[in-house]
Amino acid sequence: MxxxxxxxxxxxxxxxxxxxxxxxxxxxxxxxxxxxxxxxxxxxxxxxxxxxxxxxxxxxxxxxxxxxxxxxxxxxxxxxxxxxxxxxxxxxxxxxxxxxxxxxxxxxxxxxxxxxxxxxxxxxxxxxxxxxxxxxxxxxxxxxxxxxxxxxxxxxxxxxxxxxxxxxxxxxxxxxxxxxxxxxxxxxxxxxxxxxxxxxxxxxxxxxxxxxxxxxxxxxxxxxxxxxxxxxxxxxxxxxxxxxxxxxxxxxxxxxxxxGIVLVDKKKMSKSLGNVILVSDIINATNPIVIRLALMSSHYRQPLNWTNDTVNNAKNIYEKIVTSLDADSSDVREDDNDFLELLCDDLNTPNAIQYLVKQAKDSKNNKNLLPKLRYNCDLIGLKRNSYKISVELKNKVEHLISQRETARQNKDYASADQIRNMLASMNVDLKDGPSGVTWKIKD
RNA sequence: GGCUAAGUGGCAGAGUGGUAAUGCAGCGGCCUGCAAAGCCGUCAACGCCGGUUCGAUUCCGACCUUAGCCUCCA
Known part of the structure; x- marks a missing residue:
């Protein structure tokens, strides 16, 4: 290659x-x-x-x-x-x-x-x-x-x-x-x-x-x-x-x-304009890996206009990829030359990301793609954040979920929604899937 | 003023000598107590004018616009 x-x-x-x-x-x-x-x-x-x-x-x-x-x-x-x-x-x-x-x-x-x-x-x-x-x-x-x-x-x-x-x-x-x-x-x-x-x-x-x-x-x-x-x-x-x-x-x-340089409101960041965005500002508010993805969303030689949409876009893409990766706990990896080739073309990260999103989507119907998806994420440094979930937190969350389930069974949806809001404020994301409730810490 | 890039849908952003991905947003639907997610469907774009060509958004030239550099800057 x-x-x-x-x-x-x-x-x-x-x-x-x-x-x-x-x-x-x-x-x-x-x-x-x-x-x-x-x-x-x-x-x-x-x-x-x-x-x-x-x-x-x-x-x-x-x-x-x-x-x-x-x-x-x-x-x-x-x-x-x-x-x-x-x-x-x-x-x-x-x-x-x-x-x-x-x-x-x-x-x-x-x-x-x-x-x-x-x-x-x-x-x-x-x-x-x-x-x-x-x-x-x-x-x-x-x-x-x-x-x-x-x-x-x-x-x-x-x-x-x-x-x-x-x-x-x-x-x-x-x-x-x-x-x-x-x-x-x-x-x-x-x-x-x-x-x-x-x-x-x-x-x-x-x-x-x-x-x-x-x-x-x-x-x-x-x-x-x-x-x-x-x-x-x-x-x-x-x-x-x-x-x-x-x-x-x-x-x-x-x-x-x-x-290319990063623009904010289509203007170069500079101290005199007062539009400097510090790394510390954004990685405290947003998962750093999402920021990494956002920085890759445009080709490196192009100017990158930094807006809320830049970050939101990256967040959505990150979510999609992560959801697919979560479908399987294996960590087998497999080389993917098609992906490598996109990067070898003068680091075409927008194309590479597009490829990843498609791969993540396709992997829902074809688990055989997951080893490649993992390999590709590793290659460009998209790693999962590993959260240390304490036993206390886990117990608390699961207790609240079971309370909510009881409420739901009793059709007491007001209480159920209240509990869901409470969990959301703890940064816990609930999904009522066909095979029960799943939860995770929001990135 | 000189130099270097770039101009694609509402936004972001690929790509191509035979009318154009993807994501977000929008709209319609399935699902759901609701939501989220997911799925299906759908609307919508190639700055302007010439030239080359059977045919250009894609090549060439002019123009317009934008950004950067020419001073410290990633």
Whole structure:
């Protein structure tokens, strides 16, 4: 089975071929840990997670790297604003992020590097770039020299002059060219800086990714897949290509994927608009697996407009699948290549979900489909929530149900309905089926 | 202004050179004390204008609209 990925580099869907047979390396830009994760962070992580799950099915060895940016102006700003020390902010947010991603059933990446653990690697990558004469030192900054890199714009398809036409590039006195970007900058903040050959300072934004990738896969290796939100294409990933090409002789990366952003009311989520939806807000109100499904409901490259309907839709689909799975307590699994094939088509999750719904429906008349349905749910990370139902709760529920049954037999429907409402308020869902009453905890 | 995408029923969202899945909502029915679930049936859409073609929603071009990027951003 061949995986096809839409490559931002070529703007085409291409067959994926790993640089080294049966070994795949993938890097996905993780969050800057300065504030609580939002739904956009979750979407990016989910796309990485789905590619990772798929690659693991297809290849023997898969390295999945997702970084944590714990050095950044925004973090320093947050610390100055709140008075909370930088390392406390980054630790707390990191914990929050990891915890929430795990609730959304994201697999742990193979590596989860942090900038603060990689300062030496970053310094040595910058030295390589300087040695290759692709950067210069100016006013205590190390600056990437865009004159040394002719392919700039290959990813974003932006022609050089357009960048200046926007007239929003602030010309800095230490830059020879407005397109040049900072690899290392001086730091006045005693709480955020490291000694370097260029004085006390800290890395620029872009260099960390390249440096951490190279430190894991090797400086002269080509990364197979690099992903992230499409708002990172320019300038972040463009700059990564520039520096990643200038610190080694190998090609930097073969395949680039970019996920669309999450819109709220058809507008980009942003703090200034005040429409940011936090992961914590929604996974407390809704089953995280439903949220996961909702995030998969549109193709990853499309913008995803987040509305109540997005969630309701996912809830309904989840219910259907779960109802079918509940029909059988077995946990036999069986490969389903038809399903895998849908995912191999550039991660076509809407199609895959459609397939699942149909499979769930068909399995009602054909129990032989259940092992495949289970396998497919596992593959995309749709797991059941396992509720710990205490003995007390179980007894209480069953006692109330038997009271209700008595009432029903006596045609005392007012009491029966009252008990059903009481159970509903305990999050217990009743169904009066042909073979008696069944109940479950609502997800 | 430049660049990149996208425009499908009430909503969400697939797909295709021969008029179009699926889910939700709606409507009608079966079932039910009622409900939920389930089942059956049903209504309804391819931005606009040209071109290519026997035939386009699907390919090509213009236009319009929307979103994103060009400044931190997943």
């Amino acid at each position: 061949n995986l096809h990925i839409y490559n931002t580099l070529t703007n085409k869907k291409e067959q994926f071929l790993p640089h080294t047979e049966n070994k795949v390396s993938m890097y996905v830009c993780g969050p800057t840990v300065y504030s609580a994760p939002h739904i956009g962070n979750a979407r990016a992580a989910l796309v990485g997670d789905l590619f990772y799950r798929l690659l693991q099915k297809l290849y023997e060895e898969v390295i999945y790297i997702r970084n944590l940016t714990d050095v950044d102006d925004k973090i320093i700003l947050e610390s100055e604003k709140t008075g909370v020390p930088i390392n406390i902010i980054t630790q707390d947010v990191t914990k929050m992020y990891q915890n929430e991603m795990s609730k959304l059933n994201m697999l742990e990446p193979t590596f989860e590097p942090k900038v603060t653990d990689n300062i030496n690697n970053i310094i040595s990558t910058i030295e390589k770039i300087l040695n290759n004469k692709s950067a210069y030192i100016s006013e205590n900054h190390v600056v990437f020299d865009m004159d040394s890199f002719k392919d700039y714009g290959s990813l974003s398809k932006k022609v050089s002059d357009d960048l200046i036409d926007g007239a929003r590039v602030k010309p800095e006195t230490y830059k020879k060219n407005p397109k040049d970007f900072v690899l290392w900058k001086p730091s006045v903040n005693q709480n955020c800086g490291w000694d370097s050959p260029w004085g006390y300072g800290r890395p620029g934004w872009h260099i960390e990714c390249t440096s951490m990738i190279k430190s894991i896969i090797g400086n002269e290796q080509t990364l197979d897949i690099h992903g992230g939100g499409n708002d990172l294409i320019f300038p972040h990933h463009e700059n990564e290509i520039a520096q990643g090409t200038s610190c080694a002789s190998a090609k930097y990366c073969n395949y680039w994927f970019h996920n």
